[in-house]
Amino acid sequence: METNIQLARHGLFDARVPRYTSYPTSPHFAGNVGPDLFADWIGAIPEGGQISLYIHVPFCRRLCWFCACRTQGTSSDAPVRAYLETLKAEIEILRSRLPQGVTLERLHWGGGTPTLLAPDMMTELAEAIYSVAPLAEDGEFSVEIDPNEIDGARLDALAAAGLNRASIGVQDFDPEIQKVIGREQSYELTAEAVHAIRARGVKSLNTDILYGLPYQTPEKITESVQKLLSLAPDRVALYGYAHVPWMARRQTMIPEEALPSAEQRLGLFETAQKLFKWDGYDEIGIDHFALPSDSLSIAQKAGRLRRNFQGYTEDTSEVLVGLGASSISKFPQGYAQNASATSQHTAAIRAGGFSTKRGHRFTAEDKLRARLIEVLMCDFVVDAAEIAAERGLAKAEVEKLIAPVAAQFSDVVSYKNGRLEVPPSTRPLTRVIARSFDAYELSKTGHSSAV
Ligand SMILES: C[S@@+](CC[C@H](N)C(=O)[O-])C[C@H]1O[C@@H](n2cnc3c(N)ncnc32)[C@H](O)[C@@H]1O
Numbered sequence: 345m346e347t348n349i350q351l352a353r354h355g356l357f358d359a360r361v362p363r364y365t366s367y368p369t370s371p372h373f374a375g376n377v378g379p380d381l382f383a384d385w386i387g388a389i390p391e392g393g394q395i396s397l398y399i400h401v402p403f404c405r406r407l408c409w410f411c412a413c414r415t416q417g418t419s420s421d422a423p424v425r426a427y428l429e430t431l432k433a434e435i436e437i438l439r440s441r442l443p444q445g446v447t448l449e450r451l452h453w454g455g456g457t458p459t460l461l462a463p464d465m466m467t468e469l470a471e472a473i474y475s476v477a478p479l480a481e482d483g484e485f486s487v488e489i490d491p492n493e494i495d496g497a498r499l500d501a502l503a504a505a506g507l508n509r510a511s512i513g514v515q516d517f518d519p520e521i522q523k524v525i526g527r528e529q530s531y532e533l534t535a536e537a538v539h540a541i542r543a544r545g546v547k548s549l550n551t552d553i554l555y556g557l558p559y560q561t562p563e564k565i566t567e568s569v570q571k572l573l574s575l576a577p578d579r580v581a582l583y584g585y586a587h588v589p590w591m592a593r594r595q596t597m598i599p600e601e602a603l604p605s606a607e608q609r610l611g612l613f614e615t616a617q618k619l620f621k622w623d624g625y626d627e628i629g630i631d632h633f634a635l636p637s638d639s640l641s642i643a644q645k646a647g648r649l650r651r652n653f654q655g656y657t658e659d660t661s662e663v664l665v666g667l668g669a670s671s672i673s674k675f676p677q678g679y680a681q682n683a684s685a686t687s688q689h690t691a692a693i694r695a696g697g698f699s700t701k702r703g704h705r706f707t708a709e710d711k712l713r714a715r716l717i718e719v720l721m722c723d724f725v726v727d728a729a730e731i732a733a734e735r736g737l738a739k740a741e742v743e744k745l746i747a748p749v750a751a752q753f754s755d756v757v758s759y760k761n762g763r764l765e766v767p768p769s770t771r772p773l774t775r776v777i778a779r780s781f782d783a784y785e786l787s788k789t790g791h792s793s794a795v
């Protein structure tokens with residue numbers, strides 16, 4: 345109870361705080377990063393280097409009401425095929441800029457629903473990508489899979505393209521909750537997808553579930569988590585449902601009066617958290633769980649956990665190239681985001697250039713603050729001496745940023761000799777604490793805009 349009072353005092357129950365999958369967060373990107381700069385940054389990738397590649401597919405067959413992703417519904421294949429042609433053209437433009445010998449440490453297809461591509465389209469896309477940059481020997485190819493939108497032929501095509509990590513969306517197994525969030529998906533259908541994925545030798549399975557959904561209770565989330573555990577996923581992302589109907593119009597279908605309060609949300613998270621831990625999962629950062637044998641868990645124990653647009657990762661690539669409408673790329677020099685509207689993105693690619701619309705060039709201070717936020721989100725510890733050594737800075741320079749945050753949160757963190765640590769009892773505040781390292785959020789007036 346005392347902890348809840350402390351959490352409330354620091355604004356946990358009324359704060360809308362970024363998830364910090366990037367720093368600065370995307371609402372702070374500006375229009376001064378365009379196609380030419382993007383092409384320069386691609387050209388500066390070292391010859392023979394390893395990068396990560398993200399391909400965005402902004403289409404779905406169904407539009408789930410709870411979903412805050414930017415995606416468009418389509419019942420026919422025509423727009424998907426046209427989009428595939430755009431992606432292939434974009435990959436060709438990438439080829440003309442990319443230095444020789446680059447390989448992929450990671451390839452991820454996300455969306456939207458990349459599994460709505462027909463099997464021949466998946467094969468075409470994979471061939472186009474690998475003809476420009478093949479998967480590295482120990483490279484990882486992962487795809488977001490909607491169990492409603494997958495079958496044997498599509499899984500065969502993905503397996504032939506080297507799929508070795510699958511991520512499937514579950515959200516919740518309770519039929520009443522599924523109905524009100526507009527995403528019906530039986531346990532049997534999900535289990536069938538899991539078995540079909542594993543039958544193709546895919547060695548790692550990730551699942552997404554949500555807490556904070558309408559009508560969710562501790563009993564209901566217990567039942568959903570137990571069902572999920574029966575499928576033995578290697579990793580679980582337990583995300584808090586973000587209700588942002590002003591950004592995602594279809595969420596107006598969600599009955600707001602049935603949403604749990606902020607304190608109830610915390611209770612739901614803690615109920616699920618206990619179940620995963622009892623079942624032997626390691627807790628990773630603020631919202632992930634992984635079997636001790638999983639590479640994420642191994643990376644966390646070795647202090648190699650990182651955070652990028654896909655959440656927690658052990659990916660160490662300096663460069664993440666994002667292709668497709670609205671995709672964000674990350675370079676040592678900064679972030680670059682493609683045009684969000686599929687039509688605008690397509691027009692730019694068809695005209696022979698990249699569609700980069702906005703982004704951010706890093707300053708030295710951005711890089712330092714980004715690292716402070718990343719280590720806090722990954723390890724719950726920010727150590728001035730370690731960060732200073734890593735970045736070739738004086739310890740005092742780093743301490744100068746940490747000390748005021750430690751003072752602001754003195755009742756919920758420990759701080760000694762430049763080392764700030766968030767104990768397990770107050771970790772729900774981690775994003776709120778991270779925001780205190782965010783110069784852009786702090787310089788704004790009013791509420792933060794991201795979720
Ligand atoms: C692109 S979707 C998943 C891929 C696939 N289309 C599917 O539905 O299975 C990625 C994930 O974002 C998460 N997500 C979407 N909307 C959300 C929201 N409003 N709050 C929190 N998480 C959300 C869900 O857990 C979802 O599985």
Ligand code: SF4
Pocket residue numbers: 403404405406407408411412413415455456457490513
């Ligand atoms: S949850 Fe998946 S299938 Fe549903 S709308 Fe979002 S991206 Fe599409």
